[in-house]
Amino acid sequence: MTGFSVRVLAFSFCCAYAVQSLAQSGVGSVQVLTGSDAVTAPPTTESYLPKSPPDRRLLADSKTINQKTSPNTFDLRQLWNELRSNNPQLIAARETYLAAKATVPQIAAPDNPQVGLIWSGMPVGSAFALGTAGTNPAGNSGYSFAQPIKFPGKKSLASDIADKGAEALQAQNENLYLQLGAQLSTLYFSTLSAQRQLQVLSDTVIRTELIKNIAKARYSNHAAAYVEYLNAQVAQSSAESDKFILEKQLTVAYKNINALIGRDPRDKLILASDHGLRATQVPTLIELENYAEGAHPVLKSSGLQLEAAKKGVTLAKTAYLPDFQVVASSYTPRGPFTSNNGAAYYQFEVDLVIPLYFFTKERYGVEQAMRTKSAAEATDISNRQQVILGVGTAYAAYEQAKRYTEFLKDRQVPQAEAAYRVALAQYASNGAGFTDLLTAQVQLRSLEIQLAIAQSNLLQSKANLFAAAGKDPID
Numbered sequence: 226m227t228g229f230s231v232r233v234l235a236f237s238f239c240c241a242y243a244v245q246s247l248a249q250s251g252v253g254s255v256q257v258l259t260g261s262d263a264v265t266a267p268p269t270t271e272s273y274l275p276k277s278p279p280d281r282r283l284l285a286d287s288k289t290i291n292q293k294t295s296p297n298t299f300d301l302r303q304l305w306n307e308l309r310s311n312n313p314q315l316i317a318a319r320e321t322y323l324a325a326k327a328t329v330p331q332i333a334a335p336d337n338p339q340v341g342l343i344w345s346g347m348p349v350g351s352a353f354a355l356g357t358a359g360t361n362p363a364g365n366s367g368y369s370f371a372q373p374i375k376f377p378g379k380k381s382l383a384s385d386i387a388d389k390g391a392e393a394l395q396a397q398n399e400n401l402y403l404q405l406g407a408q409l410s411t412l413y414f415s416t417l418s419a420q421r422q423l424q425v426l427s428d429t430v431i432r433t434e435l436i437k438n439i440a441k442a443r444y445s446n447h448a449a450a451y452v453e454y455l456n457a458q459v460a461q462s463s464a465e466s467d468k469f470i471l472e473k474q475l476t477v478a479y480k481n482i483n484a485l486i487g488r489d490p491r492d493k494l495i496l497a498s499d500h501g502l503r504a505t506q507v508p509t510l511i512e513l514e515n516y517a518e519g520a521h522p523v524l525k526s527s528g529l530q531l532e533a534a535k536k537g538v539t540l541a542k543t544a545y546l547p548d549f550q551v552v553a554s555s556y557t558p559r560g561p562f563t564s565n566n567g568a569a570y571y572q573f574e575v576d577l578v579i580p581l582y583f584f585t586k587e588r589y590g591v592e593q594a595m596r597t598k599s600a601a602e603a604t605d606i607s608n609r610q611q612v613i614l615g616v617g618t619a620y621a622a623y624e625q626a627k628r629y630t631e632f633l634k635d636r637q638v639p640q641a642e643a644a645y646r647v648a649l650a651q652y653a654s655n656g657a658g659f660t661d662l663l664t665a666q667v668q669l670r671s672l673e674i675q676l677a678i679a680q681s682n683l684l685q686s687k688a689n690l691f692a693a694a695g696k697d698p699i700d
Contacts, residue, residue: 298495301413304486305699308409309402311487318398325391333384339371343554367556373578374549382540389533396526403522403692409485410688410698416478416496418681419471425673426468432645432666433461439653453659460663464670507687510620513694514613521612521695527605534594534601541594544587550576612693619693623686630679638676641669 299307309315343366440454480490488494508516518524552574580587648662691698 297493298497300497301410302699304409304413304482305406307486308405312405312485313487314405315398315402318401322391322395322398325394329384329388329391332387333380336373336375341369341371343367343369367554369552369554371550371552374551376543376546376548379540379543382536382543386533386536386540389529389536393526393529393533396522396529400522400526403695403697405485406697407689407692409482411685412478412482412485413496414681414684416475416482417498418677419475419478421677422674423468423471425670425677426464426471429464429666429670430461433457433464436662436666437461440659456663460666507623507690510617513616513620513690516696517612517616517694518609523608523612527601527608531601531605534598538591538594538598541591544590545580545584547580548578550578552576615693619686619690623690626679626683626686630676630683633672633676633679638672641665641672645669
């Protein structure tokens with residue numbers, strides 16, 4: 226055996242030993258295969274995350290415990306609670322509902338009475354005849370009390386219509402809460418996806434660092450071209466550049482989440498994963514459609530508006546019925562502020578406020594109420610169609626995202642991991658296939674990022690599906 230052959234064998238043994246040492250130390254999960262092993266038995270899939278040393282693991286656990294108790298750490302359930310309590314749009318909607326609700330007892334309350342002062346027979350030389358001097362014997366003064374009374378049933382109908390309108394407004398507020406919650410879920414899962422992509426890029430940096438070290442060692446032993454080391458360095462720099470972009474996106478996402486839940490956008494925010502949401506079962510399409518038809522806030526609001534419109538027709542027809550006014554008066558033959566030295570007498574009056582002028586206002590009022598009811602019926606039908614269509618569309622998007630995520634997770638990513646391990650082992654053992662190794666590393670990185678995005682899209686589509694059906698995904 227020549228000296229060159231001995232050096233090549235020694236170099237191959239050293240590279241294989243270095244790869245095995247790196248795999249055991251946690252820098253990268255690499256399994257060295259012989260030529261026959263690479264063909265007959267693909268390596269098992271392992272995580273490429275570096276393992277923490279025993280003395281640092283305790284520190285990491287302590288940091289995790291501190292994050293759980295930190296007021297700046299939120300999972301999705303806590304974010305939804307903050308949204309419900311502090312979002313300015315929801316606060317304004319609640320106050321608007323309470324203001325509308327406060328009009329109901331005002332409408333149901335009786336009309337205000339009228340109290341009047343009457344005096345007559347003002348003599349010449351005594352302005353207004355408020356004293357005793359020059360009082361005209363033919364004059365008199367008195368007091369009156371008038372109470373308007375609506376025809377029975379008008380007040381209750383009007384207050385009931387106002388109450389239905391307030392409850393319809395509250396149903397719209399519930400729909401606003403679901404829409405904002407779906408927006409919050411989208412931001413939450415996309416932010417977690419960006420965090421996962423950062424981890425993938427960190428793993429890529431570690432893998433390319435391993436490839437760089439092997440290429441550098443081979444170049445120092447004249448077994449590889451220097452361009453291989455440069456290409457590995459370029460791939461590592463590309464991953465680090467992508468990390469900078471993602472970090473900027475994460476900063477913007479944190480600000481958006483803070484603003485959505487009513488916090489200062491500059492506040493510190495830490496997102497904690499909520500694995501319980503991932504295990505939630507999704508009902509079937511028929512179950513979601515039935516639930517939406519019975520409980521969706523939009524349909525609840527349009528149903529209440531339709532009831533109010535029907536009662537509005539009844540109220541408009543009562544305009545043909547007269548209203549009343551009761552007037553009670555007391556008279557005395559003296560000035561209003563003088564002592565009473567004469568006999569007082571009393572008067573009781575009942576007035577009818579009748580619809581006059583050929584019932585013009587009343588007839589057109591009924592027509593207006595009828596057309597309002599027809600519009601409410603059409604709106605209710607349209608809302609029902611749109612809700613059912615939205616549930617079907619959201620369910621199809623969820624099914625597609627679910628199949629794509631399963632395809633990436635169960636087939637493509639494991640195959641890419643196996644290809645990368647085989648290419649790395651072959652390159653470290655016999656010095657061939659650098660281009661294949663770099664291609665396998667790029668494909669693995671791309672598929673891992675696609676998987677992180679697909680998992681985020683799956684959870685986002687699930688939240689959007691529940692919101693489309695009128696269902697709170699947190700409950």
